[in-house]
Amino acid sequence: MKLNIEHRTSYTFNKPIGYTIQELRLTPQDGFGQRVKNWHVKASGRASSHTDAYGNISHTLVMDAPHQEVLIIASGEVETDLDLPPNSDHLALPVYLRNTALTQSNAQISAFAASFVVQGKTADKSVLLSMMHSLVQSVQFVKVSEENQQSAIETFTAGQGLSQGMAHVFIACCRALKVPARFVHGYCFNPITNQIESHSWADAWLIEQGWQSFDVANNTESNGIHVRLATGLDYRDACPISSAMSQNESSTSFRVLVHSMEQSQQ
Template identity: 30%
Template sequence: MRLTVQHKTHYTYDAPVPYGLQQIRLRPKSRPGQQVEDWQIEVKGGQVEVSFEDEHANSVDLVSFHPGETRIEITCRGTVDVEDRAGVVGPQGGFVPLWLFERSTALTHPGPQIKAMVAAMSEGGAPVEQLHALSAHILQVVPYSTDQAASDLTAEDALSAGHAVCQDHAHVFITAARLMGYPARYVSGYLKMDDRVEQDASHAWAEAHVPDLGWVGFDVSNGYSPDARYVRVATGLDYRGAAPISGLRYGQAGEQMSVSLQVQQQ
């Protein structure tokens, strides 16, 4: 499926910002099952200082603000050809060993509720069947709800809340999969919803490393593995390692952010 993406992030400040610096993980890469035909990033109110690959082989652009700006706009647009591989991504790449993905983080530290959930899971079946069962169980006990919008919610907190967005679902899955003995990671990217062009936000899901298959994706929020409607952009141990935009700024200016996103089949 040939997908076109246009993603705009607009920041407005109520006072001039003397200095700001952001890491942008918004540039997808070509890989088996995904070919990037073209991709551009345009910055108004700032400039790209350097581009590099991080430890997970994500493409990162370092953006600085023009001194004294009150408006910053980052626009990404491009075309990506995606193949339906039933969620199978393949062998580990990047610059870190596979065992690193068995490590918990502050957002994916297993608490008593997640430990109890994993202990209650059936041990039978092939690895992929176990992981699909885990995904379905998480969606059942933690239904999708946009009422939860905190970006720093831990996996245990999301389970306690009883409802979650895609980011939280990914964290719960990653935490549980690691307890089950599977290396797991967070994925940020885009999803073309079938009933619309304008999307509410970018998307997130999880991947687990399965013997003989490599990395396999699981979208808990939607109840299936990623297909040709998904564009993979960045991966990490959790949201913080794959966040589309993160950074810092000096000064006391208040910030307002708005996002517009279009994903459609060409």
């Protein structure tokens, strides 16, 4: 599948502000079944590129002159559903067993995860798939236009959540089972609506299989409808844009457009 994507984000302010600093994680990379044919990130102000601790390509955007708008456009073409291995990860696996405020489990989450494993056995892919299928029966996926930092405990307790929150629950379950897991953020193409949406899912590391991807919100393994942008311990590490701005009232809008899509046999 070939996807031509344009991700446009704008911030507007009711009066000029003095500075904006943003971290942009909007650049896909080759691997995990995807190949980037071309990709560009354009933004108001100065943007410098670097690779962060998780291997994500990030841009630091700085605007230090008075401004009332910030515009960010990421666009390009990505091929998916290819036979390409995961890209390299230089961090030690124990890093991905570390809990954060967003992926911390509680007694209920730990008990839920433990119910899928025979005592003394190691969780394998069949266990994680069963856990995912059961999780979507307990937590309903809710689609909204805005993302938020919904924790695993908040999502599991509420019985509903965004894709971010559902990924956090799955990661908390994996880590409770001593399975390294990480958060993934990117895009998910909906063939019914012919639209692509900002979306989150999870990777889990399994012995002799390496990183395997689980889209909990859609109750499926990651496949050709996904384009990954960034990974980390949780949403805060992998969110597309994180900001530090002068205090002011503002409005934010974003949209992700698919200009064309064609099915192709690889």
